[in-house]
Amino acid sequence: MDEGAFVIEGPVLVREALVAGLPLEALFVDVTAPADLREAGVPVFELGDGVMERLASTESPQPVVAVAPLCARSLDDLAGATFVVVAHRLADPGNAGTILRTAEAAGADAVVLTVGSVDPFNPKVVRASAGALFHVPVVQDVDLSDVGRVLELPLVGAVATGGTPYREARLGDPLALVLGSEAHGLAGVDVNLLAGLVSIPHAGRAESLNVAMAAAVLCFEISEQRARPDK
Amino acid sequence: MDEGAFVIEGPVLVREALVAGLPLEALFVDVTAPADLREAGVPVFELGDGVMERLASTESPQPVVAVAPLCARSLDDLAGATFVVVAHRLADPGNAGTILRTAEAAGADAVVLTVGSVDPFNPKVVRASAGALFHVPVVQDVDLSDVGRVLELPLVGAVATGGTPYREARLGDPLALVLGSEAHGLAGVDVNLLAGLVSIPHAGRAESLNVAMAAAVLCFEISEQRARPDK
Numbered sequence: 001m002d003e004g005a006f007v008i009e010g011p012v013l014v015r016e017a018l019v020a021g022l023p024l025e026a027l028f029v030d031v032t033a034p035a036d037l038r039e040a041g042v043p044v045f046e047l048g049d050g051v052m053e054r055l056a057s058t059e060s061p062q063p064v065v066a067v068a069p070l071c072a073r074s075l076d077d078l079a080g081a082t083f084v085v086v087a088h089r090l091a092d093p094g095n096a097g098t099i100l101r102t103a104e105a106a107g108a109d110a111v112v113l114t115v116g117s118v119d120p121f122n123p124k125v126v127r128a129s130a131g132a133l134f135h136v137p138v139v140q141d142v143d144l145s146d147v148g149r150v151l152e153l154p155l156v157g158a159v160a161t162g163g164t165p166y167r168e169a170r171l172g173d174p175l176a177l178v179l180g181s182e183a184h185g186l187a188g189v190d191v192n193l194l195a196g197l198v199s200i201p202h203a204g205r206a207e208s209l210n211v212a213m214a215a216a217v218l219c220f221e222i223s224e225q226r227a228r229p230d231k
Numbered sequence: 232m233d234e235g236a237f238v239i240e241g242p243v244l245v246r247e248a249l250v251a252g253l254p255l256e257a258l259f260v261d262v263t264a265p266a267d268l269r270e271a272g273v274p275v276f277e278l279g280d281g282v283m284e285r286l287a288s289t290e291s292p293q294p295v296v297a298v299a300p301l302c303a304r305s306l307d308d309l310a311g312a313t314f315v316v317v318a319h320r321l322a323d324p325g326n327a328g329t330i331l332r333t334a335e336a337a338g339a340d341a342v343v344l345t346v347g348s349v350d351p352f353n354p355k356v357v358r359a360s361a362g363a364l365f366h367v368p369v370v371q372d373v374d375l376s377d378v379g380r381v382l383e384l385p386l387v388g389a390v391a392t393g394g395t396p397y398r399e400a401r402l403g404d405p406l407a408l409v410l411g412s413e414a415h416g417l418a419g420v421d422v423n424l425l426a427g428l429v430s431i432p433h434a435g436r437a438e439s440l441n442v443a444m445a446a447a448v449l450c451f452e453i454s455e456q457r458a459r460p461d462k
Binding site for chain 1: 325329332333335337338361362363366367398431433434435436438439441443444447448451454455
């Protein structure tokens with residue numbers, strides 16, 4: 001596998017990739033692989049007993065693994081985007097996958113991961129995204145300072161405390177929502193880069209919301225405000 | 232360890248349990264355990280090299296493991312509750328932990344897991360809950376038919392499609408929000424048990440929201456409506 005490719009494991013995700021129109025390069029299958037995937041027009045390579053175990057990233061290997069060309073975009077590809085989710089130095093693959101799902105469900109135009117974030121084509125992210133990675137344009141390895149400039153969108157940062165309560169914030173206009181890292185939030189980010197800050201008031205302890213949950217709440221507020229510009 | 236106890240792994244969670252006032256029965260530590268935990272007034276048992284690896288549920292064992300008495304409640308203990316989150320046949324420990332965090336952050340009075348759900352005292356749930364399990368009352372192994380009757384709360388079911396759009400639903404009054412299983416949602420639930428259904432309208436594919444993300448969006452809508460009864 002060259003550096004310009006990534007793997008998609010399991011029949012469910014491979015079917016999602018085919019539906020999304022990803023130009024799969026190859027399918028590696030064992031004897032238990034579903035027939036429909038063998039006939040999908042992608043070159044099929046049969047693997048002998050025990051080979052899939054060495055190829056797969058999980059303990060319980062899947063009967064089919066696809067190799068797909070990387071579908072990362074550049075910021076320039078996102079011209080005209082009006083709702084972008086930016087993950088800044090996000091480390092956890094599960095959170096990245098969940099944020100991709102949230103972004104898709106909330107109708108975001110794209111997800112951007114800044115330099116130092118987890119690789120969105122990491123098998124764990126692909127799995128956690130449940131196929132969202134194949135449907136939402138993804139940009140990786142960019143500097144946060146380039147995001148707002150190239151996209152010509154105000155960056156609105158999500159912070160645990162001290163931001164405008166999210167229901168009172170104006171989030172229906174074009175924007176890029178910036179989520180911080182699990183460990184440090186947006187600490188270290190130049191405030192001049194951000195047009196505003198939003199927070200989710202909540203009960204319980206200070207750390208009771210993680211970044212993926214906050215992303216879900218904020219992205220659906222943005223979606224709601226965009227759907228009802230009169231409010 | 233008897234059946235009436237569960238384990239809490241790692242210094243961060245053990246400290247959370249102490250702050251929450253859990254009457255820990257014992258601490259098992261290795262030589263790297265932090266000094267503050269050794270002096271917390273809980274009986275400390277030193278483990279020799281390699282023993283923690285066999286005790287711990289994770290691949291990278293923690294320097295301290297606490298044993299705590301189960302803190303499950305019964306439905307009768309929840310008298311007066313006005314916001315309860317019910318997970319019906321929820322299977323995944325990560326989802327259960329995230330729902331516990333969401334419930335705490337949204338100010339829910341309790342979390343109920345029906346018969347057939349994952350054990351909330353499973354080490355994976357304890358870990359994923361990030362301490363919320365120590366702060367939110369939890370009831371497990373009850374029948375859904377008993378929940379509304381004993382709590383005297385209307386049950387509002389979350390469904391992928393066909394429910395009232397959640398922003399238009401009246402969710403500020405006392406209620407129990409019922410979340411379905413990952414595989415089957417609320418299929419099989421007697422509709423007569425439910426006072427209403429809510430859905431989250433979303434973009435993208437049908438399965439783009441999972442139950443934990445839906446819980447976050449719905450619980451924060453409930454929290455918002457409860458905070459603003461005039462709206």
